[in-house]
Amino acid sequence: MNAATSPLLTDLYQLSMLQAYRDQGMDGIAVFEFFVRKLPAGRNFLVAAGLEQVLDFLENLRFSADELFWLADCGRFRRDFVDELAALRFAGEVDAMPEGTPFFADEPILRVVATLPQAQLVETRIINLLQFQTLVASKAARCVLAAPGKLLVDFGLRRAHGAEAGLLSARASYLAGFGGTSNVLAGKRWEVPLFGTMAHSFIEAHDDEMAAFAHFAHSHPRANTMLIDTYDTEAAAAQLVPLAARLAQEGIAIQAVRIDSGDLGAHARRVRAILDGGGLGSVDIFASGNLDEFRLRDLVAAGAPIDGFGVGTRMNTSADQPYLDCAYKLQEYAGRPRRKRSEGKATWPGRKQVYRSVDAAARFVADLLTTADDAQPGEALLQPMMRAGRRLAPSPQLTQVRDYAAAQLARLPPALRSLDAAPAYPIAVSARLRELAQAVDRQQRQAS
């Protein structure tokens, strides 16, 4: 059983509601939209990600015989309902912002139009996939903006929240501009470039640090990064100089060193001087250890001679903001716009579109949130992705998504590209959408 594809990876209430919808014949067309209610503190924008996995999930949605048997047997559902689930497929429509698009609060990044049971059932997994990859892509984009021109590598698999988090954070960070990952499976699945060095255990398993380096170089003559902080960082760098000379006689070049502890900038400066003094100017310095966008910014600002960074835990758990205040909300059912009015959680009703206006340099200026049928100037950000349960076009390669994301980030207003909190990006709500919300409220008051 693969948790990632099981339709039982959902909240119980989805299935309970489906049985009730069935009993009432409520299989009209429903419109749900996914959006973030509020940007996390300190985030000037978010980067849409996860759509690819959502489309995969929807195209392959079905209950297995084993799952149906369990549902029929669990005592919560009637047999006639479970029997009907066997035929359930997602046959609806999806419009969405392409992955890599920056977006802001209250802007839908995905719209599902399908029969109410189909659109309802998929809520849990759609949120699960979109919020996590968006969270990581947004955090990774900040790292990229903080360290322009530096190689950033995802090192976070071990402290990611489980297997899929490790896998998808490698994807999301690469999409947002990282250069690659240490995660082998992400390399296999999406051709994310792979990077790796060695662990302290490799050094410690040897009785001699230089013997460990020599062994590794012999096994990996064309791809080796020596971890030099196990005992004494500068002493190891100094000893690397004669080792490199011996290896050179065998035609083996040491590619890089990695520093993983202490004051990374200070160590890097000393190590750079040692290496340069020993004729190893071509050996790169790679640093890792508790990095995030703020530490990257500080190291870059201080001119630390570090060529690349392994960024792990804080990036792929989005440690300072490990979740988004997001929702997948019913906006229309059976042709009538709907609206939730719970305290502090009111939503804009109906099918919506986001129009983004740009200046002469194609830089983003402002967004307009309006109804989907209200054509406006600017770029319409929600685009048709799926009809009748099938993708309209093959998905772009991940490198294409990455190029698109980079181009999009370059079009953000400069203040928003800073790590510091900027004035909010201007988002207008159209008169038409406001009128629709009022009309829905009036209708609801009459009904209740």
Added chain:
Amino acid sequence: MNAATSPLLTDLYQLSMLQAYRDQGMDGIAVFEFFVRKLPAGRNFLVAAGLEQVLDFLENLRFSADELFWLADCGRFRRDFVDELAALRFAGEVDAMPEGTPFFADEPILRVVATLPQAQLVETRIINLLQFQTLVASKAARCVLAAPGKLLVDFGLRRAHGAEAGLLSARASYLAGFGGTSNVLAGKRWEVPLFGTMAHSFIEAHDDEMAAFAHFAHSHPRANTMLIDTYDTEAAAAQLVPLAARLAQEGIAIQAVRIDSGDLGAHARRVRAILDGGGLGSVDIFASGNLDEFRLRDLVAAGAPIDGFGVGTRMNTSADQPYLDCAYKLQEYAGRPRRKRSEGKATWPGRKQVYRSVDAAARFVADLLTTADDAQPGEALLQPMMRAGRRLAPSPQLTQVRDYAAAQLARLPPALRSLDAAPAYPIAVSARLRELAQAVDRQQRQAS
């Protein structure tokens, strides 16, 4: 391809090191231990969890033909090395603290003894599994301690970091004392009790709120919780009274209501009065929305008439502390203890054991960290779990683990059971272990 079981869900450097170990014939016995360096701020203890998934992973470790083909083809490894990976199995030993055991900084909760390649390869996934479930079990235990006697239900799947995080957080929170989860797959896989209510979309898809409640009750006459905050919480509660009377004539009882927004305590008090006044004293009140251990404590302290809580995002992302400063470190290779001395990351060498002394009431008093061969009074916390790559005994049922965890939490010193930061639990390091560390340092200085 199931990410959760693939041996390629690892860091590239593990495979790079394995090729180098092979080239040097380094297949001696290695000892690695997993421990947390430092408790997160505000945590007085952690709860060990994730061992069951680690044992599963180790018992089933093997490379598929497809994975071997990819490795041979990726240009990073030699064919002779990849060919040997086909036969790689985990044939080593595991000693560990049983799941549900409270533990503290520097205490190993798992020890792996295996050939160096076997013990090295599994590092990434072992950390990935242990840190996440331990993180969630520890956060969930705080929620349980903050709301004694209340039903707590995991509602966090949608904002968990991916599929496995959702699944494993349902397991870890149940283990730590939650009453169940909304996650259907967790119910199927581990028989975690399932709970569910209805979504706002269910109400909004109907033109009338009371019609929605009636429909749901008819579809689920024996398990229904009505979500009453979509429009006006108290108005909905008031309208439930006559609806309940009508349903009672059909033999249907409303079980509970759920409040998901606003001031949960204030709403609950007003709703309780309305329901009681209408003869619905047996209808439970369930609350959800941005809950964590602190809000639970406040609601309980204020005497809010809430019978159960849905606790989601903040619990299963461990939002205030979304990762642990943990490591899986080489402690011995080929019979010689090893030690990392990197700045701020020095470790205790060798195979270790933790002895826990207790008072007359069996309450935990203090721990002693010493070498594994240094028998001491008290409970030895690391127990044999696996030999020659096979479990020594069938794993306990999850309900047994849950009972054990509850008994363990009850034995913690009262100050540690508080949500407030308490003085650190006393942990002594034995003279024998200190001497071993000094001996390893002397040895290392002579070698370098």
